Amino acid sequence: MKKILIVGNPNTGKSTLFNSLTYSNEHVGNWHGVTVKEKSKIIKYKNEEFEIVDLPGLYSVNCFSYEEEVSLNTIKANKDAYIFYLANANTLERNLLLFIQLASLNLNLKILINNYESFEKNGKSLDIKKLKSFLNCDIEIINAKTIKLNEDLLKFNKNKIKNNNFNLNCNNSAEIYKNIKNICSNAIKYSKDSVYGISKIDKFILKPYFFIPLFIFLLFFCLFLIFFLIGPVFTDLLTWLLNFCIKMPIVNLLKNINCYSWIINIFDQAIFATVITLCSFVPQVFLLYVFLNVMEESGLISRTAFMLDDLLNKVGLNGKCVYTMLMGFGCNTSSCFTCNAMPDKQSKIKTAILTPFMSCSAKLPVYTVVASAILGVNNFWLIFSLYLLGMVVALLISLILEKTVLKSKSDKFIIEFPELKFANINTVFKNAFISCKQFVAKVFAIILSMSVILWLLNNLNFKFMFVGSYSQSMLYYISKSISWIFKPLGLNSAGIVSSLLVGLMAKELIVSSMLIFNNASSYQFLISSLTISGSAVCFTKSIGISFLVFVLLYAPCISTIAVMKKEIGLKWTVFALILQFGVAYLVTMAIYSIICFSLFKLIISLICLFFVVTALKLISTKKINNNKCLKCVNCNSYRTI
Amino acid sequence: MKLNELICNKMAKIVKIDLPDLKYKQRLEELGFFIGNEIKVLFFSIFKQTLLVTVFNNCFAIKTNIAKYIEVKLI
Numbered sequence: 208m209k210k211i212l213i214v215g216n217p218n219t220g221k222s223t224l225f226n227s228l229t230y231s232n233e234h235v236g237n238w239h240g241v242t243v244k245e246k247s248k249i250i251k252y253k254n255e256e257f258e259i260v261d262l263p264g265l266y267s268v269n270c271f272s273y274e275e276e277v278s279l280n281t282i283k284a285n286k287d288a289y290i291f292y293l294a295n296a297n298t299l300e301r302n303l304l305l306f307i308q309l310a311s312l313n314l315n316l317k318i319l320i321n322n323y324e325s326f327e328k329n330g331k332s333l334d335i336k337k338l339k340s341f342l343n344c345d346i347e348i349i350n351a352k353t354i355k356l357n358e359d360l361l362k363f364n365k366n367k368i369k370n371n372n373f374n375l376n377c378n379n380s381a382e383i384y385k386n387i388k389n390i391c392s393n394a395i396k397y398s399k400d401s402v403y404g405i406s407k408i409d410k411f412i413l414k415p416y417f418f419i420p421l422f423i424f425l426l427f428f429c430l431f432l433i434f435f436l437i438g439p440v441f442t443d444l445l446t447w448l449l450n451f452c453i454k455m456p457i458v459n460l461l462k463n464i465n466c467y468s469w470i471i472n473i474f475d476q477a478i479f480a481t482v483i484t485l486c487s488f489v490p491q492v493f494l495l496y497v498f499l500n501v502m503e504e505s506g507l508i509s510r511t512a513f514m515l516d517d518l519l520n521k522v523g524l525n526g527k528c529v530y531t532m533l534m535g536f537g538c539n540t541s542s543c544f545t546c547n548a549m550p551d552k553q554s555k556i557k558t559a560i561l562t563p564f565m566s567c568s569a570k571l572p573v574y575t576v577v578a579s580a581i582l583g584v585n586n587f588w589l590i591f592s593l594y595l596l597g598m599v600v601a602l603l604i605s606l607i608l609e610k611t612v613l614k615s616k617s618d619k620f621i622i623e624f625p626e627l628k629f630a631n632i633n634t635v636f637k638n639a640f641i642s643c644k645q646f647v648a649k650v651f652a653i654i655l656s657m658s659v660i661l662w663l664l665n666n667l668n669f670k671f672m673f674v675g676s677y678s679q680s681m682l683y684y685i686s687k688s689i690s691w692i693f694k695p696l697g698l699n700s701a702g703i704v705s706s707l708l709v710g711l712m713a714k715e716l717i718v719s720s721m722l723i724f725n726n727a728s729s730y731q732f733l734i735s736s737l738t739i740s741g742s743a744v745c746f747t748k749s750i751g752i753s754f755l756v757f758v759l760l761y762a763p764c765i766s767t768i769a770v771m772k773k774e775i776g777l778k779w780t781v782f783a784l785i786l787q788f789g790v791a792y793l794v795t796m797a798i799y800s801i802i803c804f805s806l807f808k809l810i811i812s813l814i815c816l817f818f819v820v821t822a823l824k825l826i827s828t829k830k831i832n833n834n835k836c837l838k839c840v841n842c843n844s845y846r847t848i
Numbered sequence: 849m850k851l852n853e854l855i856c857n858k859m860a861k862i863v864k865i866d867l868p869d870l871k872y873k874q875r876l877e878e879l880g881f882f883i884g885n886e887i888k889v890l891f892f893s894i895f896k897q898t899l900l901v902t903v904f905n906n907c908f909a910i911k912t913n914i915a916k917y918i919e920v921k922l923i
Binding site: 380403 | 906
């Protein structure tokens with residue numbers, strides 16, 4: 208089987224090419240470093256099998272980050288493989304540096320030039336023949352979005368570049384660039400002067416006092432659409448449709464054939480209620496992903512990273528974390544993977560710890576259900592405040608970490624600006640559709656099975672006998688035994704504690720558990736049952752707000768925890784979990800005490816916060832002392848770790 | 849003149865890169881920040897700690913604490 212590696216600088220369209228060649232749906236975006244790990248797929252072409260490998264982007268063979276090392280190691284380990292060297296026509300000069308470095312490794316290279324249309328639009332033209340003769344290498348102009356594997360693409364000549372125009376032993380990139388400049392001055396014709404990456408619109412939006420309000424407005428507008436204007440209409444419609452077309456016929460059928468009542472109950476309350484309620488949020492999740500993909504695809508994320516870098520530096524973060532944080536609004540698990548793009552270990556750990564404070568799409572149904580129950584239709588401001596609160600808390604925690612245990616190294620922020628363009632509707636909708644598919648798959652795969660287990664725990668006692676009510680079930684007794692912990696937050700009802708516990712598995716399970724505990728068979732019944740005193744899960748306005756704040760800030764789901772462990776190690780993951788629980792507890796207690804006008808609780812939470820910060824400060828001082836150079840007296844230098 | 853002192857939209861030439869971190873200096877060179885190359889500052893961020901520059905027909909956002917090691921001469 209022949210291996211084909213897709214190699215190139217970041218953001219040249221490698222994943223797009225991979226998707227086109229392998230008919231895959233891997234995530235693509237207009238941001239450098241979307242791909243952080245290699246991906247491969249085997250495809251058949253004319254009875255021959257090819258393994259196509261998509262590698263993270265790299266600027267040069269002198270690796271600077273983890274993902275660059277991944278790419279280079281794969282290239283070196285597969286010297287016989289065909290290499291599609293993907294270059295962006297707009298940045299061809301810079302792209303050729305890596306090509307020349309790779310050519311010195313004597314690889315089977317072929318240059319594929321992408322984005323030629325926008326190159327021509329910028330008033331440039333390329334003489335392929337001249338470039339071919341200079342580089343002595345196969346060159347093809349392609350459109351990464353539409354190309355399929357074909358005969359011409361697979362024609363490779365062993366590269367003979369070392370006999371040609373370059374001094375390949377030259378490690379000095381300035382020298383290589385001089386050669387490249389000579390080549391390109393002959394091969395590229397410029398009819399007008401333009402800079403790739405900057406457009407006329409940038410001159411308006413990249414004003415500091417314009418961009419930040421614009422960003423907040425965009426976020427507000429998107430959430431307004433999701434939670435108030437469009438989302439609820441589609442949610443209600445979908446709930447009605449699913450109830451009418453799927454749930455009612457099957458439940459009626461089970462009743463007609465005189466099925467056991469507990470089986471009907473499992474189908475009615477655990478399976479259909481959960482699946483239909485969560486699936487009815489698909490339109491809202493879809494809109495959320497459309498917003499995130501528009502931000503990513505249009506190049507706005509790079510602009511946001513640039514504009515917010517100064518502010519983020521003040522709290523010890525890096526502008527590059529904007530991408531991870533924004534993706535966290537979609538899914539914390541997948542966004543944690545992108546922490547690898549951070550320039551240093553401290554920033555990576557900090558970003559991974561803070562990402563779960565972003566409200567992911569799984570929290571969206573919880574917010575909608577509880578906020579609708581306690582505030583009715585005027586719930587938008589509460590939900591918007593929760594999104595803002597998550598960001599504010601993340602910034603404050605970052606500041607505390609920066610001053611204590613996770614001081615960033617000197618900041619070396621550098622990002623390449625991609626082109627600002629209208630987001631491609633196809634790509635945006637395709638990405639959003641894939642994300643929604645994953646959401647629905649999760650509902651069916653994990654949430655559904657967990658709901659059945661939850662239903663059993665809710666209906667069985669410790670002797671595994673069926674009991675009539677929640678107050679006699681084993682889950683009730685387990686939750687009741689630890690509910691005192693949540694009393695200062697107003698969340699001491701066993702039902703609420705159970706929901707929070709199961710939310711550790713996946714946040715979608717919180718809504719699912721509420722449905723089961725309150726014996727609600729649909730989304731509408733659940734909302735009305737949540738304010739009826741005597742229900743297993745019951746909220747007043749203050750308790751509801753307290754619950755939502757706690758759900759926003761406490762530990763992420765188990766899959767995010769697993770990714771965090773993989774990316775930042777066990778020690779920092781445990782630290783992150785303790786921190787998230789602590790922060791959730793203290794902030795919720797402070798907010799609950801403000802709502803209930805309890806000065807005593809507010810003072811207690813502030814004192815606790817003071818003790819936590821002091822403890823972290825002590826730990827960091829101890830750590831610094833341990834790292835001090837002991838060889839000489841009065842030496843202020845530190846051992847490098 | 850340091851790069852961070854350059855006025856927006858004025859074209860200059862890189863004359864010296866004095867970055868103490870050699871690995872980082874090499875990365876900058878690989879991105880097109882090498883002596884003799886033309887450079888232009890396009891925008892500054894809110895507190896002027898980050899600047900957007902164009903070099904080699906590409907755009908990069910870099911920190912002032914890096915830009916101050918890059919010496920330029922107005923063309």
